[in-house]
Amino acid sequence: MMEEEAMNPNEPLAPGAEIAAESTAEQPQNPAEAAHSRRAFLFKLAVALNGAVGALLAVPIIGYLLGPAFSKRANQSAWIHLGRVEDFPQGQIRLASFRNPATTHWDGETGDIPCWVRRISGNSFQVFAINCAHLGCPVRWFPQSRLFLCPCHGGVYYEDGSRASGPPQRGLFQYAHKVVNGNLMIYAGKMPTLAAPYAQPPLTQIQPSSATANGAKSIAVHDASGRNA
Amino acid sequence: MAAPKKRASALYNWFETRLGLGAPIMEAAEHPVPANTSSWWYVFGSAAAVILVLQVVTGILLALVYSPTAGDAWYSLQFIDHNVALGWFLRAMHGWGSDFMVAIVLIHLVQVFMFGAYKFPRELTWIVGVFLLLLTLAMAFTGQALRFDQDAYWGLGIGASILSRVPWAGGALVDLLLGGPIIAGPTLSRFFTLHVFILPGLILSLVGLHVWMVLRLGINEWPMPGRLVSKKTYMQEYHSLTKKTGIPFVPEAAWKDALFAAAIVLSIMACALWFGPFGPSGQPNPTIIQTVPKPDLPFLWIYAVLAYLPPAMETPFILIAPVVIIGAMLALPLVFGEGEKHWSRRPAAVLMVAVIAVTLGVFTHLGMYTPWSPKMNAWSSDPVPAAYLRDRTPLEREGAIVFQNKQCRNCHSIGGAGGMRGPALDDIASRMTEDQIIRQVLQGGGNMPAYGNSLTPAETTALVHFLLTLHGNRPAAVNATRKLTMHERLPLPPEQPAPAAHGGT
Ligand code: FES
Numbered sequence: 001m002m003e004e005e006a007m008n009p010n011e012p013l014a015p016g017a018e019i020a021a022e023s024t025a026e027q028p029q030n031p032a033e034a035a036h037s038r039r040a041f042l043f044k045l046a047v048a049l050n051g052a053v054g055a056l057l058a059v060p061i062i063g064y065l066l067g068p069a070f071s072k073r074a075n076q077s078a079w080i081h082l083g084r085v086e087d088f089p090q091g092q093i094r095l096a097s098f099r100n101p102a103t104t105h106w107d108g109e110t111g112d113i114p115c116w117v118r119r120i121s122g123n124s125f126q127v128f129a130i131n132c133a134h135l136g137c138p139v140r141w142f143p144q145s146r147l148f149l150c151p152c153h154g155g156v157y158y159e160d161g162s163r164a165s166g167p168p169q170r171g172l173f174q175y176a177h178k179v180v181n182g183n184l185m186i187y188a189g190k191m192p193t194l195a196a197p198y199a200q201p202p203l204t205q206i207q208p209s210s211a212t213a214n215g216a217k218s219i220a221v222h223d224a225s226g227r228n229a
Numbered sequence: 230m231a232a233p234k235k236r237a238s239a240l241y242n243w244f245e246t247r248l249g250l251g252a253p254i255m256e257a258a259e260h261p262v263p264a265n266t267s268s269w270w271y272v273f274g275s276a277a278a279v280i281l282v283l284q285v286v287t288g289i290l291l292a293l294v295y296s297p298t299a300g301d302a303w304y305s306l307q308f309i310d311h312n313v314a315l316g317w318f319l320r321a322m323h324g325w326g327s328d329f330m331v332a333i334v335l336i337h338l339v340q341v342f343m344f345g346a347y348k349f350p351r352e353l354t355w356i357v358g359v360f361l362l363l364l365t366l367a368m369a370f371t372g373q374a375l376r377f378d379q380d381a382y383w384g385l386g387i388g389a390s391i392l393s394r395v396p397w398a399g400g401a402l403v404d405l406l407l408g409g410p411i412i413a414g415p416t417l418s419r420f421f422t423l424h425v426f427i428l429p430g431l432i433l434s435l436v437g438l439h440v441w442m443v444l445r446l447g448i449n450e451w452p453m454p455g456r457l458v459s460k461k462t463y464m465q466e467y468h469s470l471t472k473k474t475g476i477p478f479v480p481e482a483a484w485k486d487a488l489f490a491a492a493i494v495l496s497i498m499a500c501a502l503w504f505g506p507f508g509p510s511g512q513p514n515p516t517i518i519q520t521v522p523k524p525d526l527p528f529l530w531i532y533a534v535l536a537y538l539p540p541a542m543e544t545p546f547i548l549i550a551p552v553v554i555i556g557a558m559l560a561l562p563l564v565f566g567e568g569e570k571h572w573s574r575r576p577a578a579v580l581m582v583a584v585i586a587v588t589l590g591v592f593t594h595l596g597m598y599t600p601w602s603p604k605m606n607a608w609s610s611d612p613v614p615a616a617y618l619r620d621r622t623p624l625e626r627e628g629a630i631v632f633q634n635k636q637c638r639n640c641h642s643i644g645g646a647g648g649m650r651g652p653a654l655d656d657i658a659s660r661m662t663e664d665q666i667i668r669q670v671l672q673g674g675g676n677m678p679a680y681g682n683s684l685t686p687a688e689t690t691a692l693v694h695f696l697l698t699l700h701g702n703r704p705a706a707v708n709a710t711r712k713l714t715m716h717e718r719l720p721l722p723p724e725q726p727a728p729a730a731h732g733g734t
């Protein structure tokens with residue numbers, strides 16, 4: 001198809017016409033054929049060039065598309081202040097919520113993440129993700145029967161988060177947590193799934209300074225939730 | 230009279246000289262089709278095309294007002310419903326259009342399958358059709374996500390949790406689906422992009438291909454038992470058939486398509502008018518956990534399957550089943566491209582359709598009333614039937630209170646009210662002895678959690694005594710071994726004949 005078009009001497013394509021004129025001057029013996037092979041070569045060259053440009057263009061496109069999976073910034077988890085220790089009565093389980101550390105204002109309400117806080121006693125806590133370990137539905141705590149029930153497929157967990165019955169294959173996901181100066185902090189920022197059950201807090205040497213900073217101004221930190229951790 | 234007509238034809242000719250589309254379109258419209266394909270069985274494909282146009286139009290109209298950000302989407306739907314003139318009706322049309330689309334596409338698929346239309350030379354038409362079915366379902370799912378309410382939010386969570394089970398790539402796939410670490414702004418934006426740009430673009434181009442192949446290869450003839458498809462002779466046979474019995478598609482066959490399409494659009498309008506738009510349910514605020522998320526109709530069967538699969542089989546099933554199902558559908562015309570088309574000679578095919586249809590129907594039906602889900606409010610909203618408290622001892626009545634307060638009711642119904650996750654307990658004492666009940670309550674087992682840690686001994690005693698009063702009109706269950714050992718000392722309970730009509734609920 002392309003070759004036929006390129007061979008057609010009446011074709012009104014301006015650049016082709018110029019080349020044709022040149023080549024007839026150089027090779028008078030078989031002008032049409034020479035012009036054709038030259039154009040065909042140039043066409044292949046142009047296609048190859050486009051291939052190269054395409055490959056170059058693909059780098060930012062694919063990088064942009066895969067960004068969420070590989071960018072460190074987007075998956076940033078942080079230490080978040082959840083509340084004062086005395087906000088959580090001993091031996092009880094309470095619903096708490098925090099603003100996700102990586103968030104935008106157009107996330108609206110979806111940036112507010114709930115979690116279940118179990119204060120076993122003193123400074124000993126467990127912080128469970130809201131998401132059922134089966135398929136992520138929000139589990140509900142029933143203090144009377146001391147069970148978490150999942151509304152979706154009937155997954156049930158005991159108060160220590162271990163699996164009691166139903167389709168979940170494991171216990172509830174837990175957030176890493178610590179108590180600093182009477183403040184309960186959790187390390188969060190990512191929806192827990194079976195592929196990424198919980199975010200690993202950074203190595204210890206960074207922790208003390210940021211933790212004391214957060215602990216010193218607990219209420220302010222709660223509002224600005226964790227961007228600075 | 231003549232002058233305007235002349236002017237009109239001059240105008241037509243002006244465009245036709247430049248466009249040259251009129252003649253081929255006329256030719257395509259009037260191409261001969263075998264007379265017996267002018268049938269009500271052949272109207273579903275064109276109906277799907279008409280619904281597609283309807284969905285595009287209503288979709289564009291909704292996009293004029295919809296705000297595709299996580300913070301605003303839900304409020305903009307409320308705005309469309311309540312503040313935009315006829316906004317609710319357009320949302321309803323788009324939603325019902327989507328359900329009708331899925332239904333019509335499925336019916337079209339079954340018809341094509343039963344009529345053997347996927348055989349040579351229409352294999353590729355079928356394959357493109359399979360992709361169109363997948364794209365239709367993808368549109369239904371992404372559309373549900375755009376109705377950014379509680380169901381959509383937790384539905385996305387379910388989608389992410391399913392993807393997270395893919396080995397190795399799971400975590401990255403979740404991040405790609407959500408566009409970030411949690412379900413939030415970027416998640417909605419990418420579902421908007423899929424639903425509004427990418428999927429419709431793919432659908433429109435594949436529909437173009439699909440229709441082009443139907444025109445090029447001709448509509449599948451009405452199958453006759455014993456008339457086998459052979460790659461060598463089929464084209465010849467089809468051409469002589471259209472030559473012998475051919476009628477112009479427009480108007481002689483197309484009137485049925487047109488009539489059916491009109492009926493379908495009217496039905497969508499009627500449903501939109503009577504039943505109104507879908508949702509939105511509560512706002513997408515994850516801290517409001519008093520919610521029972523549920524997918525839209527086309528996905529209820531998946532929801533049900535996921536509830537019934539044994540936990541160990543779940544991940545393999547989620548990962549393997551879609552590959553097998555889609556692979557089988559794609560391979561079908563390549564493997565069975567020749568031979569018998571008529572359903573009466575393809576019992577396996579008929580049986581398969583029947584089994585699949587019944588299975589999907591049953592699971593969809595189960596998905597509607599979700600017997601596997603605990604009823605989260607049953608313990609506080611469904612009272613113990615008065616008949617179960619009459620003439621009971623204080624201990625047994627205390628047991629009824631324990632029964633309610635410990636949320637037993639969320640999973641077990643009595644008197645026909647309560648969850649269906651566990652068995653109904655109206656005649657539990659006719660099936661289990663006191664010892665068995667105590668053991669089951671304290672240690673759990675089967676699909677029941679253990680209550681040993683959440684019941685005091687006094688509560689357990691009361692609860693068990695209440696449960697022992699529940700044996701319907703049957704005799705209470707008796708431990709056979711105990712009967713043997715105590716035979717000498719205790720009189721046997723009087724052997725009542727069990728009245729069959731009073732068992733269970
Ligand atoms: S999501 Fe909780 S049981 Fe399925």
